[in-house]
Every structure is written in structure tokens, then in C-alpha cells.
Amino acid sequence: MRLRFVFSELAIGLRRNLLMMFAVVVIAAFSMMFLGTGLLMRSQVGITKASYFGKLQVSVYLCPEGSPHPNCPAKANDAQIDAIQTTLENLRPLVTSVQFVDQAQAWQIFQQEFKDAPDLVKNTDPSALPESFVVKLSDPKRFDAVNSAVASMPGVDVVQNANTFVKKLFGIMNSMRFAALVACGVSIIAAGVLIGVAVQVAAVSRRRETGIMRLVGASSLYIQLPFLLEGVLAGVIGALFGFGGIALVKTFIIDSQLKPLLPVLGGRVVEWSDVFATIPWLLGISVLVSAVASFVTLRKYMRV
Amino acid sequence: MIRFDNVTKIYPQQSRPALDDVTLEVEKGEFVFLVGASGSGKSTFLRLVLREERPSHGHVHVAGKDLARLSSWKVPGLRRQLGTVFQDFRLLPNKTVGQNVAFALEVIGRPRHQIAKVVPEVLDLVGLSDKASRLPSELSGGEQQRVAIARAFVNRPIVLLADEPTGNLDPTTSVGIMRLLDRINRTGTTVVMATHDAQIVDSMRRRVIELEGGKVVRDQSRGVYGYSS
Numbered sequence: 001m002r003l004r005f006v007f008s009e010l011a012i013g014l015r016r017n018l019l020m021m022f023a024v025v026v027i028a029a030f031s032m033m034f035l036g037t038g039l040l041m042r043s044q045v046g047i048t049k050a051s052y053f054g055k056l057q058v059s060v061y062l063c064p065e066g067s068p069h070p071n072c073p074a075k076a077n078d079a080q081i082d083a084i085q086t087t088l089e090n091l092r093p094l095v096t097s098v099q100f101v102d103q104a105q106a107w108q109i110f111q112q113e114f115k116d117a118p119d120l121v122k123n124t125d126p127s128a129l130p131e132s133f134v135v136k137l138s139d140p141k142r143f144d145a146v147n148s149a150v151a152s153m154p155g156v157d158v159v160q161n162a163n164t165f166v167k168k169l170f171g172i173m174n175s176m177r178f179a180a181l182v183a184c185g186v187s188i189i190a191a192g193v194l195i196g197v198a199v200q201v202a203a204v205s206r207r208r209e210t211g212i213m214r215l216v217g218a219s220s221l222y223i224q225l226p227f228l229l230e231g232v233l234a235g236v237i238g239a240l241f242g243f244g245g246i247a248l249v250k251t252f253i254i255d256s257q258l259k260p261l262l263p264v265l266g267g268r269v270v271e272w273s274d275v276f277a278t279i280p281w282l283l284g285i286s287v288l289v290s291a292v293a294s295f296v297t298l299r300k301y302m303r304v
Numbered sequence: 305m306i307r308f309d310n311v312t313k314i315y316p317q318q319s320r321p322a323l324d325d326v327t328l329e330v331e332k333g334e335f336v337f338l339v340g341a342s343g344s345g346k347s348t349f350l351r352l353v354l355r356e357e358r359p360s361h362g363h364v365h366v367a368g369k370d371l372a373r374l375s376s377w378k379v380p381g382l383r384r385q386l387g388t389v390f391q392d393f394r395l396l397p398n399k400t401v402g403q404n405v406a407f408a409l410e411v412i413g414r415p416r417h418q419i420a421k422v423v424p425e426v427l428d429l430v431g432l433s434d435k436a437s438r439l440p441s442e443l444s445g446g447e448q449q450r451v452a453i454a455r456a457f458v459n460r461p462i463v464l465l466a467d468e469p470t471g472n473l474d475p476t477t478s479v480g481i482m483r484l485l486d487r488i489n490r491t492g493t494t495v496v497m498a499t500h501d502a503q504i505v506d507s508m509r510r511r512v513i514e515l516e517g518g519k520v521v522r523d524q525s526r527g528v529y530g531y532s533s
Contacts, residue, residue, distance in 0.1 A: 005410045209407075212394060215354070216459065217384030218411035220377070 009209075009226035010233070013202050020198040021234050027194050028238020031187030032286055033245035036278040038180035040246065040254070043274045044265065045173045051266030052166050056140035060084065060150055061157045064130040069157050076131065080155030087150055088135055094145055097136045103129055130157060169264065188285070191238065192293040195231045199294045202227055203302050210302060224302065228294045235290030239282040250275050305463060305494045306330040306353055311362035313348050313518075321360070322348040324518035330496060332462070335489045337505045338498040339529055340515035346498035349515070350465050353496070354386060355379050367462060384412055387456030387464040387493075391471035393448045395440040401451050402427065402436035408455045426458040430484060446477035450484065457488055464488060466497040470504060478504060502529035 014021060062081065063072030076084075081100075088098045101109070106129040114120050135146060143161045151159050203210065213223045254269050262269065306329070313323040323345045330336050338346045351357045352364050355371045364371045367385055374382060395404050402423055409419045427433045430450040440448050449469060456464060466485065470478035482504055489495045499505060505512060505528060512527030513520060 208394070209396060212396070212407065212455075213411045215383060215388050216408040216411060216455070217380040217382070217386075219380045222411055222413065 006222070006225050006229070010229050013206065013226055013230045014233070016205055017198060017202045017230070020201055021230070024191065024194050024198050024231075024234040025238045025241060027187060028191045028235050028286055028290070029241035029245060031184055031191045032239045032242025032282045033249075034180050034184035034187055035285060036242060036246035036275075036282055037249060038177055038184055039278045039281055040249070040270050040274060041173060041177035041180055043270045043277075045170065045177065047268050047270065048173070048266035049170065051268065052140075056137070056166065058135045058137060058143055058146050059160045060088070060133040060135060060146075061130045061160065062132060063155050063157045064128060067130075067157055071152070071154070072157050076155030076157075080153070081131070084133065084150055084153055084155060087153065088133060088146070091146060091149060094138055094142055095135055096138050097134075099134045101132045101134055103127060103131055106131065188289055191235070191286075192289045195234060195290045195293040196297040198234065199227050199231045199297045200301050202230055203298065224295075224298045227298055227302075228291060231290045231294030231297075232287055235286040236283060239286035242282055242286075243279055246275060246278060305332045305334070305367060306496070307363075307365040308349075308352075309363045309365070311352065311359045311364055313345075313352060313357060314360045321518050323352070323359075323515075325362070326515075326518070326520055327362075328513060328520060328523060330494060332494055333489070333492050335486070335495045335508070335510040336497070337508070337510060337512045337527075337529075338496060338515065339500070339505060339512055342500075344515040345518040346515055347467060348518075350388075350467055350496070350498060353463070353465060354388065355382060380412070384459055385462050387453075387459065387461035389449070389452050389456050389464065389466040389469045391468040393440070393445075393452045393472075395448055395451055395455075397440055400437050400439055401432060401443070404440065404451055405455045405458050408458055412459070422458060426454045429457070429487070430454045444477070445473050446480055449473060449477075449481055453481070453484055453488070457493070461493065463494045463496065466495065466499075468499055469497065470499065470501050475503065482508065505529040 062076040062084070063069065063074065065075045085098060085100065088095055103126060107126040110124065110129055111121055137143070137146065147159045147161070150156050210223050250270070250272065258265065258269055308326045308328050311323055311326045312321050314321045322343075326345075326349070338349060340346055348357065352359055352371075353366055355364075355366075355374065358372065366382065369382065371382070396407065399407060405423050405426060406419050409422070424433060424436065427436055430453055432447060432450055432454065435443065435447065440451065443451070449472075453464075453469070464485070469485070470481050473481060478501065485495055485497065486508070509526045509528075511525045512522065512529070514522035
């Protein structure tokens, strides 16, 4: 195999087919950018999830004095509280910790949480705050198990899941990631088709050469390799530009626009290491797609 | 060298066979003219030898191989043993004479030093050693066909197939081309030439196979183009 020959044929092909290659590079760059964005969103969901995971807890509020709730004819008494605690403890290992928060502690937490709203603190009667159990779960998704176990027990006012907000957040993030991957899928298909067409054009414009090659007994690999490489090279250049696009997304969107959302996202956004981690994916998928598209086209349009 | 056993070729969507139950054998070192009107099956015969087409029935043997049993990845190996020349030369217009000949060796992966050695030799054989760096457009038709023959012969094929090689050339130039093919034949290369050119066939007095409607209607050693009493 004489690589020098293959590469000189490749160079001739690229020169002749420059505009087509430009189009291929542009569409490949966009599809790879969508792919990379999708991958980064996946990483971000992972980061956010991990940061929320330890913090997720379930609050079991006990009946306070004068609750309108039908389950609460009176303030929860000690026997009821003990029964609730036992029930929660029996849920181990799903339940990892059970902590009783009495009114004094609840008042402290309340003051802490609303220290920016002194009027509210001033107007709140500490005895109106309910006692509660703060329950941590080994698997925050299994909130229902806790809820069904204790919700209807006497003395339980309401079981609250801090998860609801996080679920919404993940819902939004997941649908954004899905949108990016759909955009990526569509543009990868477009890129594949375009690469196929470009390779076909290249093959037709060099029919004379390939006809002679066939006749003098060049192997099909030798005949097709320059065209295959042409398609793959365009895909790889597209992937590199796509990575450039992702770097721009990281610099101008993630690192600046998303700054105010930092606490919500879990205190940390995707790092440059996550951005660089997309490179093998972009290159791998663009090489795969362009090689397959070129190969299929050559099989179809070039007789050997 | 070339053997056809009851070969019939019917192209798709055509009712009449292009070759109809042809059985013949070409020995090593023979010079054979394939004559007949357009559409008589001459080109199909050559395409079957090159395995550009497969027979609908029957078997084609070339250089001891049954082409029906030859797997497609071995076809390039077969074609390296065959040289082919066409009426329209099929040279690459943007490569020089030398590059056109070298191309045939480059694409089968021959080393550079070997190419550098054999290309001048073969150009010398066809009488074009002084025109190696010219472009095909700067040459006459006869010279272009010599380049094509050089390219077909540079890999020392055991069979040279020529499809109307003098079809675009004037009679004087054609004689030169025939002398060249004759010289190649004398090196032991089997030559199969399809032609319309009665004058050439008559003057060479070699084996003539005449096809008509896909059938062999005449197979004469030392024959002439048409029937003569």
C-alpha cells in the first residue's frame, strides 16, 4: 500500500470538491456541537443530582395546636410521636436517619431561614410552628414508601417531600438534553446524507481515473480509500469545529449566563475537563458516521 | 489461456443474447482477431474475459481460472494479468505520458524505484521515450494510442485485450499500431483484438473469429476479414 499515492489522490479530490466539502464541514460542525451540548447537559444533570442527593430529605410534620387538617383533632401526643418514630425507624435501611425537631429547634430554623424577613419572624408565634421528623432516605426517589407508611397515622399532619422542586428542575434539564440530542440526531442524519452526496459527486467526477484503476487491477480498497478518507476527513474537521462551538458555549453561556443559577444547579457547573471529555465522542461519532456514509455510497455508486 | 465453454450472455431487459452458446479456446501466445458487425458480441466477449460481466450460462476460463468461481476480491489480481486498450485511449488528460503509464503501476502498489525503471523501458518499446513529459493533448491520436498500449503492457500482462484500437486512427497510423501489437505478441503475450478494420485483418493473416448475432460463425487460422473464395 503506497500511502503517498492515496494521499495525493485525496488532495486532488479535496481541491476539486472544495465547496461541497465546505458544506459538509459546516453541517458536521453543527451536528457535533449539538452532540457535545447534549453530553455536557448530561454531565450537568449528574453534577446537580449528586449535589442534591445528600440534601434531599422528607419532613413529617406533626399535628400542631388547632390544625384544620381532619387527621389532627388535637396536638400530637407523646404516644403518637413514639409510634411514628418507631414506624420510621422500621423503614431502615431505606431510611438512613430520623431526627426529631421540637418546637424550639423549629423556631431556630425558622428564624435562620427567614432572617431576611424580620417582620415575618416578629409576627410568628413560636408555638404555632409544628414539630416534625426530618427523615433522610438512602434513595430519595422512594419518597412514596415513607409517605404511605406514616401519612395516615394519628398525629401526622402532612408529609412533605423536598424532592418536588428538584424533580421539576431535573425535568427541565432532561428535556433540554433531549432537545439537544434530537437536534444532534437530525443533524447527524443530514450530515451523513450530505457526506454521501459529496462522496458520490467526487466519485463521479473521477470516474475516468477509477475506471482505469479498475482495469489495471487496483484493489477496491486502493480505489475507494481516497474517497472514504475524503468523507472522513470532512467529518473530522467538522468535529473539530463543533468542539470549537462547544468551547464557545462553555465560555459565553455556561461560565457567564449560568452564573446566577449556580445555587440551583448544585453549586457547580460542568468544568473544562468535562468539555474536553466530549472530544473522543465527537471524533468517534463523526468518523463513524462519515465512514459509514462514504462506504455505503461507494458500494452503491462505484462498481469494482 | 482463454476458454469459453458454452457461454451465453443475456443482458437484463434484453431478449436477444449478446453472446449465444459460444465455445472457443485461445492458446497462449496467439494473436486473434475478433470480427463482426456492431452488436455482434465482440465487446461482450472482452468484458467477459475482464470479468466486467459474468456469463448468464456457461463458463469462462482465463489463465487457468474459472471466472465464475473467482471471488470478487481476487478480480483485481486477474486484471493485473490482463492489459486492455480501447478505441478512445482513455488517458488521464492532466497527467503526462510518463505519469499516465506510471499510474497503472502506482495504483497496484508497485514500489517507486521499480516504476522509475520500467516506465522508460516501456515508453522506449512503444517509441515514445522522447515524449514522456508531454501531456496527452499534445500528442497525435496514434501517439496517444501508443501511450495507452504502453500503460496496458507496462505490467507485462499475459493477455492483451484491444477493443477497436485503430478505430479512431487513419490507415497509416493504424499500421504502426498493428506493428506494435505484433511486437508485443512476439514477446509471448496473447493478443485478442476486436476490430472492424478489414484491411488490417487481411494484411496480418492471423486467426480470425467472426461473430454474428452472438454466435461464432467462423473461426479460421490465418484468416481474412470477410469471406473470400
